[in-house]
Amino acid sequence: AQKITQTQPGMFVQEKEAVTLDCTYDTSDPSYGLFWYKQPSSGEMIFLIYQGSYDQQNATEGRYSLNFQKARKSANLVISASQLGDSAMYFCAMREGHYGQNFVFGPGTRLSVLP
Amino acid sequence: SQTIHQWPATLVQPVGSPLSLECTVEGTSNPNLYWYRQAAGRGLQLLFYSVGIGQISSEVPQNLSASRPQDRQFILSSKKLLLSDSGFYLCAWSVQGYGYTFGSGTRLTVV
Numbered sequence: 501a502q503k504i505t506q507t508q509p510g511m512f513v514q515e516k517e518a519v520t521l522d523c524t525y526d527t528s529d530p531s532y533g534l535f536w537y538k539q540p541s542s543g544e545m546i547f548l549i550y551q552g553s554y555d556q557q558n559a560t561e562g563r564y565s566l567n568f569q570k571a572r573k574s575a576n577l578v579i580s581a582s583q584l585g586d587s588a589m590y591f592c593a594m595r596e597g598h599y600g601q602n603f604v605f606g607p608g609t610r611l612s613v614l615p
Numbered sequence: 616s617q618t619i620h621q622w623p624a625t626l627v628q629p630v631g632s633p634l635s636l637e638c639t640v641e642g643t644s645n646p647n648l649y650w651y652r653q654a655a656g657r658g659l660q661l662l663f664y665s666v667g668i669g670q671i672s673s674e675v676p677q678n679l680s681a682s683r684p685q686d687r688q689f690i691l692s693s694k695k696l697l698l699s700d701s702g703f704y705l706c707a708w709s710v711q712g713y714g715y716t717f718g719s720g721t722r723l724t725v726v
Binding site: 533535537542543544545547550591593595602603605606607608 | 649657658659661664674703705707714715716717719720722
């Protein structure tokens, strides 16, 4: 079974609008971490935001916020005030266990920001 | 500060030729090291990871191999490349309990 599901293969958003990228996960480990990465066309993987399973508040980093709904096992990324430079692939990832060795990545969502 | 170097950035190799991709990390010790492959338009597939010198775990059986001769050096190799080995290869490191930092990647085309 897929541990990370990203149901939106592609998304479009108008510049300056907000957009939500969906991510659901599956784990029986009570301790885990959730990550979002951005991959522009250059190929590099850029870390955006992190949410720990025991964190009480949703993580925020500048224009990025993570809508963490633990009971629903979802960790959606919200990008506010989209910019043309936000056009990229976005990957949701999970680390199981606080000291888990490996990450599991979702299939990604391609975001296109329209001028 | 920690940095990760990966080279070469692009590589075109004929089928049946050998492969060696190198990844080195600076500014940290005893990192966990990873090799991922990404096929065109797809997600990341974990190939190998290492928690220490000489310790290699393989996630996917294939004609690739990995080695960790030094604490901060991770090498991906093949004796004979296949067409299906084409893809984007990413090296990454992490410290236990924290996230990954990725290298800039190597785009391999096997012709």
